[in-house]
Amino acid sequence: MKNALAAEWLKLRTVRASYGLAGSVGLMVVAGALLSWLIVQDYDTSPAAEQVRFASADNSVVITPVVQFLVAALGALVATSDPRLTALTAVPDRKRLLTAKTALVAAVSVVIGVVTLALSLGGSRLIMGDRPPPIAPWDALGDVLPWAGAAVLSILVTGLAGLGIGLAVRSTAVTIVVVGVLLWGLPAITPMLPEPWNMDASAVMVPYLVWEVAGVIDDAPLGPSAAVAVLALYALVTLGTGTVTLLRQDA
């Protein structure tokens, strides 16, 4: 197992796409900080009557969906970048190969999630300073931990989903399209469904689940525990499909 994991880590470190994804995550953190700064500048020069109508300058809310997508692309990369023939010749025990890939994607996703959220929230705090709500929606970093935890969990789930879909469809491009539909396409459509389907369907979409897991929405259709279960289901279904495909299909 140790050897398979070491090989997967080496594979990830020796392709340019990995550095492109890491750079994109870094760029999002910088862009998020710039966005917060611009909002604060606008806030400071606005009359008091308008200041109370400002949106939050916490950029983690904006960059988390993009980081989810980038981590899902990383999962797809781990699943599909090397031809299966070579991967299975080196590690023919398919369960071992799958475990190594899953452990790698999970670990990297959590690290990216924690670092990104820490930088994004820390940067937002510095930029917002001691300004009042609504532009600074929380007083201390402790207040925002439920949201940060939910965001990291969602990043982990999307990374594993990218891996699972990649193993199932065996194409990086198709995986990225499917992930895009799951993260952005369907959540854009569900609010347009007739009642009560619009609420029911939206409640199980990843972007809303993050808020439900954090428990910060009053009268949310799903409580935090149920939302965690639905989020876990995304990982289980996609990874399960990928597992069945890898274990049963010829290379």
Place this chain on the structure above:
Amino acid sequence: MIEVRNLTKRYGDTTAVEDLSFTVHPGLVTGFLGPNGAGKSTTMRMILGLDRPTGGEALIAGRRYQDLDRPLRHVGALLDPAAVHHGRKALDHLRWLAASNGIGGERAVELLEQVGLGGVRHKRIRALSLGMKQRLGVAAALLGDPAVLMFDEPVNGLDPEGVRWIRDLMRGLAKEGRTVFVSSHLMSEMALTADHVVIVARGQLVKETPMEALTRNGSLEDAYLELTSGRGL
């Protein structure tokens, strides 16, 4: 030693390999001959656990490939030199393969020198010529210093120098007592390389015999065509 016992592979109604049995012995180069679509590559993929047999089994030193601990230390295979990540550097390709089987990274450097790719080890694979990719595939097969080696059409697309290099390599590996199993449809090349031949057509065994017995009364090509006439696809 490779033992293939009653191996069968069906894809729906199509039978690619049917009840195939033969043995590949150490110390010899065994040629695996047959027309295009005869089931040679499918058989090799089943030996390596890449494709699941519909029936029968393939054993290496008495065990299935997928049951071998650190398989690259037992078997080296070159099935498709293009089955690599073309954006990865040559040395990195060998390093991850080595890491997957607990082989030190220095072995990768040593092998690249041995196959004549020392000077391009930091080049990305997409920048290598076909011959260089074949050599990289050979280096990957030799990583674990295995007792069994399998090559699928190893001289395809190679220049005369490359062809001779592969031939000498396979002969040398067999002389060291290793089991060398090589598929090809190039009769002239096989006549120069193989000691023993297994001929298949339409997924079935046609002949398993020493090369000498097959070429006693004529060329390998004549014998092969006689044996496979009417059996090709």
